[in-house]
Amino acid sequence: MATLKGKFFRGSVGNTVMKKYRGKQVLSIMPHFMMEHMTEGSKKSSKTFGKASSLAASVRLSLANIITPNYDGTMVYRLNTDVLSTLNLAKNAADQTYHYTGDSFKNLMGFEFNADSVMRNYFYAVPKMIVDGNVLQVNFPEMSVPEQLKFPNQAKVSEGWCRLLINATMIDLASFNAEICTPQFMDIPYVFPTSVMPEHSFEFMVQPGKLCVVAFSLQYFTQTFAGPFFLNSKQLNPSAILYAALIP
Numbered sequence: 001m002a003t004l005k006g007k008f009f010r011g012s013v014g015n016t017v018m019k020k021y022r023g024k025q026v027l028s029i030m031p032h033f034m035m036e037h038m039t040e041g042s043k044k045s046s047k048t049f050g051k052a053s054s055l056a057a058s059v060r061l062s063l064a065n066i067i068t069p070n071y072d073g074t075m076v077y078r079l080n081t082d083v084l085s086t087l088n089l090a091k092n093a094a095d096q097t098y099h100y101t102g103d104s105f106k107n108l109m110g111f112e113f114n115a116d117s118v119m120r121n122y123f124y125a126v127p128k129m130i131v132d133g134n135v136l137q138v139n140f141p142e143m144s145v146p147e148q149l150k151f152p153n154q155a156k157v158s159e160g161w162c163r164l165l166i167n168a169t170m171i172d173l174a175s176f177n178a179e180i181c182t183p184q185f186m187d188i189p190y191v192f193p194t195s196v197m198p199e200h201s202f203e204f205m206v207q208p209g210k211l212c213v214v215a216f217s218l219q220y221f222t223q224t225f226a227g228p229f230f231l232n233s234k235q236l237n238p239s240a241i242l243y244a245a246l247i248p
Helices: 038-061 075-090
Strands: 001-007 008-013 015-020 024-029 128-132 136-140 144-147 158-170 178-180 184-189 195-197 200-205 209-225 229-230 237-248
Touching: 038 158, 038 178, 128 237, 136 158, 136 209, 136 237, 184 209
Parallel strands: none
Antiparallel strands: 001 008, 008 015, 015 024, 128 136, 136 200, 144 195, 158 178, 158 184, 158 209, 209 229, 209 237
16 A cells, blocks of 8 residues: 655555655555565475474463563574574484474574563572473572562662563464463562562463473562552563473
């Protein structure tokens, strides 16, 4: 669709592109690349890239409440690249099929959704994951606050707290459709000089044969006269993938 902006049309109509160039209206043919001009290897690579993009998009969209809009500008590219690497390793070159194991997606574990605010700078505990039948248990150990859970300066007040938000998604690797679990959280108040957060467990129902991805984020708040004030931003948004595995 083309729109009139001032004296000039901008946009596209069919395969024609309209734009302004040096004060003149310019029409050009939209570039296109025919599949028949691609080599067989390029076609196969293109299909794999398309699958990787679709799978990465499913991860991002189904975990949007963890990622929030405060991800960094390279996140989409980085996630696509990591998923593409996984698919390439799992692909059988002879018949172009994919053969996954439980550990095929382990390279996604630890993926940071904001490279400018990485989780390891705020959270020093090591959670443990246990799959028992159709239940995934995520166990967070006892932690010393604020030594093992760091708070930004804005949250270092008597009514500041951190919400540890965690969620899981189950993705069908054939259709890339995702079933999102109900998010869970625990609120951890800021205490000075120190306090101990007891160990805590979260449980999610998992589905055999599907890719399970678990991610968590640290969301900081402070209390104002108008209610809770959300402190996270593009510069403060620790969020990462905690677990990624194909459920047997």
